Amino acid sequence: MRRLIGMLIIGFFGILAMLTFIMKDQSFSETENRYLQTMPDIELEAILDGSFMDDIETYLADQIAGKDFFLTLKSKTEQALIKRENNGVVKAGEYLIEPFIYQEDKLLKNLEAINQFYQDNQALFDVTVMVVPNQVAIYEAGLPAYLPTDDQFNVLQTIDERLDADSVNVSEVLRQHKEDNIYYHTDHHWTMRGAYLAYQRWFNEKAKPLSDYKSEVVSTDFPGTRYRKFHDLTVPKDTIEWFNVTDGLDLTITYSDGRVTDHYTYPEYLDKTDQYRFFLDGNDALIKIEVKHEEKTNRKLMVVKDSYANSLVPFLLSHYDEIHLIDPRYYKRSLKAYMTTNEFRELLILYNLHTFNDDQSLRHMLY
Amino acid sequence: MVFSSLTFLLIFLPLALASYIVSPKRLKNGVLLIISLLFYAWGEPVYVFLVIFSGGMDYIHGRLMGRFDERAGLRKLVLLSSLVINLGVLFFFKYVDFIIELINSSFQLDMSYLELPLPIGISFYTFQTLSYTIDVYQKKVTVNHSLIDFLMYVSLFPQLVAGPIVRYEAIDDQLKQRVVTKEDRTDGMFRFSYGLAKKVLISNQMAALYEQLTTIEPISVSVSVFIGLSYGLHIYFDFSGYSDMAIGLGRLFGFRFPENFNYPYQATSIKDFWRRWHITLSQWFRDYLYIPLGGNRVGELKWLRNVVIVWFLTGLWHGASVNFILWGLYFGLFLIAETYISPLVSNKLPVTLKRMYTLGVVLVSWLVFSFTDVNELMRYIKGLVSFDAPPTALFYYLREYALLLVVAIIGSTNVYKRIIMKNPSRAVIVAESLFVMVLVVLSMGYLVDQSFNPFIYFRF
Incomplete structure (x- = not known):
């Protein structure tokens, strides 16, 4: 028996290697939403600096035969060891959640930059800031006891107090509606329902009622970003609901690569993994949306944002002739220059707190 | 390379074992030497030459002590030379920056650092080869005349990067003669x-x-x-x-x-x-x-x-x-x-x-x-x-x-x-x-x- 197992072990290694090499390499992983390491080329330089060897190790981890089996096995083992966390994600009730660690330095720098920008340009721009809490704050009750995570509501309070520009505090309204599917269960984004509440909070009575829009479930098998980290196949996948806000609207959307389309949604992503790209094809440095209303609104909105905005912007379309979206992670020029050249007066800075807490790119465009 | 890596488990280990098993008996040490050097070179493509140098020096020192069997003074000199070279290399790669740092901070100086990456396992293999020259000097072990066998001992991949520190005397006989049973x-x-x-x-x-x-x-x-x-x-x-x-x-x-x-x-x-x-x-x-x-x-x-x-x-x-x-x-x-x-x-x-x-x-x-x-x-x-x-x-x-x-x-x-x-x-x-x-x-x-x-x- 021992001898048999001894041979099995070495055979296991060898056969696994052979299968991995025989199987065709995958260049992109749908489940992980990233490019995979393919077989590296043999180059003297890469060998001498060791990068070839690192690439081989990554190649094996990325392309190994039975990868899903091994990843699930690891996730299951962690659970059997009564661990609730896998790759930084914990399960809290029905939600997969990432803890929040407050990075005071970075966040205060972001606030300062916004305040400075506001003071310098008070005469030119109307600035509104909306920072959205994450699941970790809203579904706090389901979190494992003593999970080291900082209180997002406290931080949002600080933001409110310190901000000179107008801010829209959406904490309370989201908390009240936490049972209404306002966040995805396995993804880090909010849903259109959550985004609607924030829109309503901002526009008050001018907001159109949600019942005006036809709702449609466009996907029931959305494996969110945390689903992919947590890697537990027994967690149910998410549902994506679309409120048909753009019905009857004449849209012209221009992307930073020059591509022009007339639709806000991209159903082709719904059979893939990264289904949040259904909204506006994901993130781009600069997206210009023009809306032809029967009667011009004569309003233009500049939005500086992360991906949370992609669920909220649909509700804004009926209020503006033009909405331009800038993602500072990819857009590296001056915001002021852009707004002046293009004659914008209204500015919305929209972030979720996880990004706002960690972001270093926003302040570099606010000069 | 480290043992707990996919590269080692899936590729290196099966290939190393297979090539060792199929090679004829008299070539086994040579094959194992090549395997070991490849193993080290995988993680240290440059410093592998340092291992070869280190091992080569100790081989020569051992031979010299054998040559000067009757002349105590010369033998002592050879031992001294081996100690200086081995410990000198170790000191140079591992401790010079530390000394510079101590001097800089004590005397407010700003001497520049060598910033050499430490060759993996240098402390382990230096101590192994030192055990050889010291034991030869004390005549506890006999001089090894085969360069291949000796280099294989120095670079032997299982214990090269993280021990155990296998002294020459512990393994002397096994270098020349060993069988691998099913057990x-x-x-x-x-x-x-x-x-x-x-x-x-x-x-x-x-x-x-x-x-x-x-x-x-x-x-x-x-x-x-x-x-x-x-x-x-x-x-x-x-x-x-x-x-x-x-x-x-x-x-x-x-x-x-x-x-x-x-x-x-x-x-x-x-x-x-x-x-x-x-x-x-x-x-x-x-x-x-x-x-x-x-x-x-x-x-x-x-x-x-x-x-x-x-x-x-x-x-x-x-x-x-x-x-x-x-x-x-x-x-x-x-x-x-x-x-x-x-x-x-x-x-x-x-x-x-x-x-x-x-x-x-x-x-x-x-x-x-x-x-x-x-x-x-x-x-x-x-x-x-x-x-x-x-x-x-x-x-x-x-x-x-x-x-x-x-x-x-x-x-x-x-x-x-x-x-x-x-x-x-x-x-x-x-x-x-x-x-x-x-x-x-x-x-x-x-x-x-x-x-x-x-x-x-x-x-x-």
């Missing part, structure tokens, strides 16, 4: 698998726990204690797991390497601890430094001096940093204390008490070992006497790792081995075999997930 292959594979599981399934998790615990503020006694505990389990499973893998691999190629760990956390005194922890290193220092200095067969003051020198250098061997020196001297202090305060090690004391004393001392030592920044270290030492209520984050992590901590603590004792040994019935053998297979598959799962997998010997 060797099976036992070797089992031993390797246990080592792999210790490293991947326990040590890496304990390292992750340690990392998380060090983010907790404020630091009080409970935090410091669990940091020491998690580091102690991490380094034990890492280091002994590595030794298990090395010993197992050695057997696959017919070698019998000395044991390196013997359940050190069951030690009943610090003296006992060092008979069980990194055994080959403490024996090396004993035989090639402590005893030549006179050991304890000298006056009291000289003996104290000897202890201080040996433990200063033992500490320094672990890394070019002040905390490692403190760590070594800390143990020297307790060894001296155990000599003067005999009740500490008295037979009348209950074993449990003696173990608790030993574990306490060792646990604090891991704080010293793990924090290379002395200011940081002092915060955790101060934490030991700060009796505030434990921060809640500590509860979370302990709850998260509760089962793993229990497994690790039991696994660091000889309980498992006693169960297997006591009852070698067929059922136990079957159960053990299946268990080992499961461990290997689980280890693969953790390696594929590319979770935390640190290599801690880069400082050694």
